[in-house]
Amino acid sequence: MATKVNIRDVAKAAGVSVTTVSHALSEAHSSRVNAGTVEHIKAVAGDLGYAPNRLASGLRNQRSQIIGLVSDEITTTPFAGAMIQGAQDAASEHGHLLIVVNSGLDNELERQEIRALQQHQVDGVIYARMYNQQVSVPAELQSMPTIVLDATTDNPGLSSVVPDEFGAGESAAELLVRAGHRRIAMINNEDDIPAAHGRLEGFRAGLARHGLQLPAASLVTSNPSTAGGREAALKLLATAERPTAVFCFNDQMAMGAYQAADHLGLKIPADISIVGVDNLELIADGLWPGLSTMALPHYEMGRWAVLKLLHELENPDATRVHEKVACPLVERDSVAPPKD
DSSP, X not given: OOOOOOHXXXXXXXXXXXXXXXXXXXXXXXXXXXXXXXHHHHHHHHHHTOOOOHHHHHHHHTOOOEEEEEESSGGGSTTHHHHHHXXXXXXXXXXXXXXXXXXXXXXXXXXXXXXXXXHTTOSEEEEEOSSSOEEOOOGGGTTSOEEEESSEESOTTSEEEEEOHHHHHHHHHHHHHHTTOOSEEEEEEOSOOHHHHHHHHHHHHHHHTTTOOOOGGGEEEEOSSHHHHHHHHHHHHTSTTOOSEEEESSHHHHHHHHHHHHHTTOOTTTTOEEEEEEOOHHHHTXXXXXXXXXXXXXXXXXXHHHHHHHHHHHOTTOOOOEXXXXXXXXXXXXXXXXXX
């Protein structure tokens, strides 16, 4: 039977001390060792097939090196992959394992899942929501290092991260005005949520910068679905002074606007330009012509949440912040200058 390689074997083969090997292979302490030496030690460890004993390490520093991610419905949505991938990448890069649990909006199940994570001695928790909203963090998490992902909380002791909804609306307005549009409308979500308010406020601000307003008749609200977008767009596009461009709350509503335009015999973008929010590739790439849209930064938010949690674990007195991550524009072919 082959003898298991230990840290002393790595130190001997690398020509350094055991302490140097320990620091080099520790995400928390590798900065204490010269970068070239770290790479050399990692290469030697890899050649020897050495893997650090995470359990022993955890016992020494009182850490399990496990992070829990508690979600409501994220794992059942198209956003799951990017958000969880961002969190997982950040955790892995720093020697941590990410455990994901999903409550399906069942509060009792959520409490059970949090207790299970506590029993596994997780170092901290990412409390994630499917969309940007105001939340009350469960009492079970009040005593644990926790970061709120894609939501905000009135608890001043918790950091949070959300998309820059205002910036998304502002950038959409800038795109349409830059293309030459002046009669511009918006189809917004009828729900009373931060995303709807932020995108509308940003859109108005972007228009105002160019001396334009969003008249009441140019703002229609509906449920945030394809059908909702279609019904709202039919109202806007059937008017005598129809808009030449429409900003939609999300890509699903934008798809409905596409359907309404087609029903009325309008061509995109020749007769009407349309912009969405999300960058759901199944929709944005699937529509013809492709939908220009503001991408929600799910990967970046997931990554930020884990990095912030790790920072607060190392620095318990670190300032708690409420981060807003930019929503980049993904330009396709749904925007063009107006005919008139």
